[in-house]
Amino acid sequence: MNMNTDWSEFDIACMKRAIELAERGRGQVSPNPPVGCVLAQSGNIIAEGWHDHLGDLHAEQAAIADAEARGVATEGCTAYVTLEPCNHFGRTPPCTQALLWSGVGEVVVAARDPNPTVRGAGIQVLLDAGISVREGLLMEQAQIQMQSFMYWCEHKRPLVTLKAAMDANGVVDGESPGRFTSEESLDAAHRMRRHADAILVGVNTIIRDNPSLNIRRVPIGESNQPLRVVLDRTLRIPQNSKVLTDDGDTLLIHTQQDSRGVALPADGKGGADLNALLDHLGDRGTQELLVEGGPKVWKHFIEEKLVDRAIIIQSPNLLGEGPMSGLDDSLLIEAGLEMIEQKNWGEDVVTLWTRSNLPWPSGEWP
The missing domain is CATH 3.40.140.10 (Cytidine Deaminase, domain 2)
Incomplete structure (x- = not known):
């Protein structure tokens, strides 16, 4: 050798x-x-x-x-x-x-x-x-x-990428559900999904938007749709939700004594223990987790310093009244992230953040 x-x-x-x-x-x-x-x-x-x-x-x-x-x-x-x-x-x-x-x-x-x-x-x-x-x-x-x-291989848990989108004022949801980011941002979002083994959202996102959380805008093999993970502490998810009625795999994470999904310990802050969640996903072989929303979930992951990469999309469009993202540069920096690039996807301004010890080469940016 x-x-x-x-x-x-x-x-x-x-x-x-x-x-x-x-x-x-x-x-x-x-x-x-x-x-x-x-x-x-x-x-x-x-x-x-x-x-x-x-x-x-x-x-x-x-x-x-x-x-x-x-x-x-x-x-x-x-x-x-x-x-x-x-x-x-x-x-x-x-x-x-x-x-x-x-x-x-x-x-x-x-x-x-x-x-x-x-x-x-x-x-x-x-x-x-x-x-x-x-x-x-x-x-x-x-x-x-x-x-x-x-x-x-080193940590036996997935690398966590957070994706957040908001309007020019930091609002994430307006008075009615729907898309507000550019076509370029939507394409990039699906490229991110293609790289991930699992996509995570909170149950409020499911109740409000009823998303499919699958890959549609980029080529992919039939068997390569990512696992959908829904944080649903009290199992409020509607039974007619797309993530429960289509052919894809969905994992419900809750803190109840219930046979559905996976019960995890509570974290004492009104949610499931995210470290226990990442350990569970790691045991399943999940290597990359994409956290898509919403604001409560973003804040929870960031406050626990569990985000390895973040992609923040800001649209010039205005959604009107609605919940705020709660994300700003100081919060991301406090979570151990540093901004490495600012770019445009159509009219949207996008910033990419990563931990200093995790290189993120431009060739792998979505």
Whole structure:
């Protein structure tokens, strides 16, 4: 094994391409991370692949299949892969075995598997088989790309992204329900949903808007709709709510002695214990949670300092009388967040916030 830092321009170009390919699986492969792979021979890329959707070929297997389809030999080639090849049977056979079968002569790994129970095992299998392994090429970029997976492996709970939208005066709901943000903001909201494993709202949002909380405005596989999580302390949710009557999965969180949903301890402030909630979601394998509303829920998460990222959308439209968002810069800063970007989605002004120890590269912004 070689922690090489003397990379050629071709090495770097190949791993950059592998990272680009990995993006194609974002939102489709959870609880697996997005992974890309490039096969190269004699200074040329001969095949490439990525993990496209859950249950499909892993990136290395897809690249080998691509080589077969192209009619090119893989014997002695170099595989550039963004994550250490797996060495266990799951939904697919081990990627290490696929690489050994293909006859690759070298494997270049961006990042080791963050799971401490398997970290290094895939690399060791390759080394034991006499395959040269180098690692660390564009490691930081690859780790950031897999950030929610890395976070879950370390903390066993999801990374929390909060999304809030308000009018020019900070009002979040006017006299009648309906959309008030730009089309660009709506598209971005659905891209955020595609990245999330679960979407959370309070029961007041369900009662007022009866939302579907699904992904509609961006492409997605049929089986990749996120889990809907509803905070409903006393189980007030109407039984004809869309989240209960459609085909999607919904989890009710309450504090009652009731068999419906999941009962969690109360937090002493009139709600469910959010730390217990995140632990429960982590146990379910939820790696990224999108908190969409409403203002009471936003405030609860922020006051508990449980928000890792925040996207604040302010529309120039005026909703009239209604509840205020309760969000301002000082509250977000006190919660440990810092603003990293201000941008426009149509006529809406959008600010992006994150914890200082959680990089959020512009390529991953919605």
